[in-house]
Amino acid sequence: MASTIRAMTATEIRIRESRVDRIFNLVNYTILTVFLIVVLYPLIYVVSASFSDGSAVISGRVVLWPVDFSLLAYEKIFQYESIWTGYANSLFYAVVGTSVNIVLTLFAAYSLSRQDMYGRKIIMGFFVFTMFFNGGLIPTYLLVKDLGMLNTRAAMIIPQALSVWNLIIAIAYFRSAIPGELLEAARLDGCNDFQYFFRILMPLSTPIIAVLTLFYAINHWNQFFTALIYLSDKALFPLQLILRDILIQSQVDMNMMEDLQSMAAKEAMRELLKYALIVVASVPVLIIYPFVQKYFVRGIMLGAVKG
Amino acid sequence: MSTATTAIKAKTGASSPSRRRGNAWRQIKRSWQLYVFLALPVAWLLVFMYYPMYGAQIAFRDFLPGRTILGSEWVGLTHFIRFFNSPMFERLLSNTIGLSVYSLLVGFPIPILIALSLNQLRTGIFKRSVQMISYAPYFISTVVMVGLILQFLDLRRGPINLLLQWLGIDTVHFMGIADMFPDIYVWSGVWQNSGFNTVIYLAALSTIDPALHEAALVDGANRLQRIWHIDVPGIMPITLTLLILNMGQLLNVGFEKAFLLQNPLNLKTSEVISTYVYKVGLVGGVANFSYAAAIGLFNSVLGLLLLLAANQISKKFSETSLF
Numbered sequence: 001m002a003s004t005i006r007a008m009t010a011t012e013i014r015i016r017e018s019r020v021d022r023i024f025n026l027v028n029y030t031i032l033t034v035f036l037i038v039v040l041y042p043l044i045y046v047v048s049a050s051f052s053d054g055s056a057v058i059s060g061r062v063v064l065w066p067v068d069f070s071l072l073a074y075e076k077i078f079q080y081e082s083i084w085t086g087y088a089n090s091l092f093y094a095v096v097g098t099s100v101n102i103v104l105t106l107f108a109a110y111s112l113s114r115q116d117m118y119g120r121k122i123i124m125g126f127f128v129f130t131m132f133f134n135g136g137l138i139p140t141y142l143l144v145k146d147l148g149m150l151n152t153r154a155a156m157i158i159p160q161a162l163s164v165w166n167l168i169i170a171i172a173y174f175r176s177a178i179p180g181e182l183l184e185a186a187r188l189d190g191c192n193d194f195q196y197f198f199r200i201l202m203p204l205s206t207p208i209i210a211v212l213t214l215f216y217a218i219n220h221w222n223q224f225f226t227a228l229i230y231l232s233d234k235a236l237f238p239l240q241l242i243l244r245d246i247l248i249q250s251q252v253d254m255n256m257m258e259d260l261q262s263m264a265a266k267e268a269m270r271e272l273l274k275y276a277l278i279v280v281a282s283v284p285v286l287i288i289y290p291f292v293q294k295y296f297v298r299g300i301m302l303g304a305v306k307g
Numbered sequence: 308m309s310t311a312t313t314a315i316k317a318k319t320g321a322s323s324p325s326r327r328r329g330n331a332w333r334q335i336k337r338s339w340q341l342y343v344f345l346a347l348p349v350a351w352l353l354v355f356m357y358y359p360m361y362g363a364q365i366a367f368r369d370f371l372p373g374r375t376i377l378g379s380e381w382v383g384l385t386h387f388i389r390f391f392n393s394p395m396f397e398r399l400l401s402n403t404i405g406l407s408v409y410s411l412l413v414g415f416p417i418p419i420l421i422a423l424s425l426n427q428l429r430t431g432i433f434k435r436s437v438q439m440i441s442y443a444p445y446f447i448s449t450v451v452m453v454g455l456i457l458q459f460l461d462l463r464r465g466p467i468n469l470l471l472q473w474l475g476i477d478t479v480h481f482m483g484i485a486d487m488f489p490d491i492y493v494w495s496g497v498w499q500n501s502g503f504n505t506v507i508y509l510a511a512l513s514t515i516d517p518a519l520h521e522a523a524l525v526d527g528a529n530r531l532q533r534i535w536h537i538d539v540p541g542i543m544p545i546t547l548t549l550l551i552l553n554m555g556q557l558l559n560v561g562f563e564k565a566f567l568l569q570n571p572l573n574l575k576t577s578e579v580i581s582t583y584v585y586k587v588g589l590v591g592g593v594a595n596f597s598y599a600a601a602i603g604l605f606n607s608v609l610g611l612l613l614l615l616a617a618n619q620i621s622k623k624f625s626e627t628s629l630f
Contacts, residue, residue, distance in 0.1 A: 021529050024530045035437070035441065039444060039498065042459065043444070045466060046458075105348075110344055111345040116334070117334075117341045127352060132610075134359065135359025135362055135604075136363055137581070137585060138584065138596050138600040139362030139363045139365065139600060139603075140355070140362075142596065143358055143359055161351050162351055167348075193344075229585070240450045243448075247458075274454060278454055282446075282451055285446045289443065289446055
């Protein structure tokens with residue numbers, strides 16, 4: 001019976017696919033295709049330009065694919081020392097910073113996800129309030145300064161040790177994905193709150209740890225402002241600060257240009273370097289991105305549950 | 308456990324409020340390990356989030372480096388009044404609000420439209436490609452994003468001006484025209500974030516009961532009618548929630564992008580509150596901490612009020628509210 005009804009609706013759908021719907025589909029596909037091209041084209045252009053010859057780029061001969069294929073820009077970047085110091089520093093901040101983030105977030109999320117904890121709502125309120133109001137840049141800067149963290153690696157990690165938004169996502173995960181009976185059963189077996197966290201909750205938390213790692217790591221990798229205000233020693237600069245000098249202020253290390261004779265060749269190389277650098281800087285994020293996309297989507301959805 | 312309760316009972320008598328306090332104490336004692344987990348996060352919260360709120364009082368004092376906060380002279384609203392009377396006040400406020408409102412008007416509806424449109428596609432390679440490719444720009448850092456904008460809009464070597472040249476049209480010095488700054492800021496943001504912002508709406512759309520669509524089909528509704536009468540109401544609560552949150556952010560034009568896009572030619576339209584606070588407080592010879600903190604505090608308080616107002620309005624006209 002049920003199957004006949006379903007079969008009927010299926011045929012009906014085909015019958016009722018009206019003229020309006022066909023026009024709608026056409027328009028819909030057209031709009032999305034245009035949107036796709038608008039997003040994709042600049043990305044392709046950058047990659048193609050970075051693999052082209054400098055003079056082809058600055059004379060506008062690169063349209064879609066690389067013209068006069070060349071790896072020169074990448075060779076230059078490979079020899080560019082400050083870029084690699086920045087890369088190493090960014091990697092350090094991302095790895096250490098994210099580890100600290102994960103520990104603090106999971107600790108706080110575990111306690112705050114427990115309905116039976118006295119004062120949970122008030123403490124949660126204190127966390128959430130900071131999403132909507134904060135002391136501001138100057139008092140925070142003065143605090144970091146008074147703590148003696150100015151111009152140290154700690155300044156890139158400790159003031160950002162926790163994000164309340166990610167905390168909310170983790171709490172939502174513990175509430176929705178871990179059945180409450182698990183705690184009761186563990187309790188009956190004489191498990192205390194420490195043991196429950198480390199032996200039962202953590203092994204079940206791989207998905208949320210993945211989500212948090214990605215959110216935090218990308219945030220650290222892309223971080224620019226913190227470094228700008230807290231760091232002045234070039235040896236500590238993350239990649240983003242180095243990128244800013246080259247991409248935005250056009251300050252290219254002149255040693256890189258030694259072998260080039262004419263002004264035009266230097267200029268072409270400078271532009272070429274920028275395109276290649278954009279690719280190199282985005283590669284770590286864009287490589288892991290397709291693999292982790294589903295986790296990101298999941299994280300956003302968890303966040304949306306709580307609003 | 309029971310000895311603790313009796314001890315409290317003995318001390319305070321057995322009236323009902325103290326009994327409740329007794330229960331609370333017992334509850335805390337039983338789950339003390341949970342508070343151990345919370346200790347580090349809460350300590351961090353107090354130091355790095357709440358202490359700066361306490362420190363924000365330098366906005367009402369004449370704070371100089373080397374002095375303590377309480378050791379600085381109390382000057383009341385002097386810094387605020389100076390800011391309200393300065394020629395920068397109006398410019399900063401109109402730039403900041405102008406950029407946010409423009410961003411909201413353009414950037415808020417576009418992801419909704421794309422999500423509704425994507426939702427009409429059957430799951431397949433085209434749908435997946437649109438999603439995957441349109442999410443990608445979101446992960447580009449602000450520095451790289453601004454680098455991209457500058458490359459594309461460059462007067463002599465940018466592809467856009469090269470195209471204009473090729474077409475025989477006069478080239479445009481995009482970054483040098485102050486009036487073009489808001490367009491550049493907002494539309495590059497649309498390019499970067501629209502795709503990713505569809506995620507949340509697509510998630511909401513996936514929770515709509517398919518039976519509603521089947522029933523509407525039987526009644527002869529076409530696709531547009533089904534979008535309007537089923538999909539749009541279905542995502543309304545999350546849309547309103549996001550709208551309230553966005554209203555609360557109206558004064559928080561992100562520092563990074565505005566700062567990195569700034570140049571002497573567009574400063575008239577590109578200087579926003581956050582970049583100005585940074586310049587007044589942390590750049591230049593004279594450290595004007597108190598004045599900068601006052602501007603920052605004004606910004607935070609106004610932002611909070613906006614959020615509360617938006618929340619109140621939403622509560623009144625719909626059932627959606629944050630708190």
